[in-house]
Amino acid sequence: xxxxxxxxxxxxxxxxxxxxxxxxxxxxxxxxxxxxxxxxxxxxxxxxxxxxxxxxxxxxxxxxxxxxxxxxxxxxxxxxxxxxxxxxxxxxxxx
Numbered sequence: 001x002x003x004x005x006x007x008x009x010x011x012x013x014x015x016x017x018x019x020x021x022x023x024x025x026x027x028x029x030x031x032x033x034x035x036x037x038x039x040x041x042x043x044x045x046x047x048x049x050x051x052x053x054x055x056x057x058x059x060x061x062x063x064x065x066x067x068x069x070x071x072x073x074x075x076x077x078x079x080x081x082x083x084x085x086x087x088x089x090x091x092x093x094x095x
Contacts, residue, residue: 003033006034036053037059043063
């Protein structure tokens with residue numbers, strides 16, 4: 001099974017919708033997908049509540065997002081992102 005990491009650093013609605021749809025299709029084909037949100041991407045993390053997802057805690061702080069409001073998302077650091085990249089077979093960025 002391929003592990004696919006989506007890095008979302010945009011809040012552009014079209015790109016976010018495309019990422020969600022692509023993830024859905026890949027999961028139907030047996031892939032394991034995960035998401036990391038950073039920069040403006042942390043603003044759309046709330047739309048991925050049924051996904052394995054993490055976000056940059058520093059960016060969340062900048063946008064005044066609280067962990068208790070996004071309990072389904074792992075608040076993480078760039079170190080955790082580097083670990084996710086390391087274990088992923090494919091990385092797809094949305095900038």
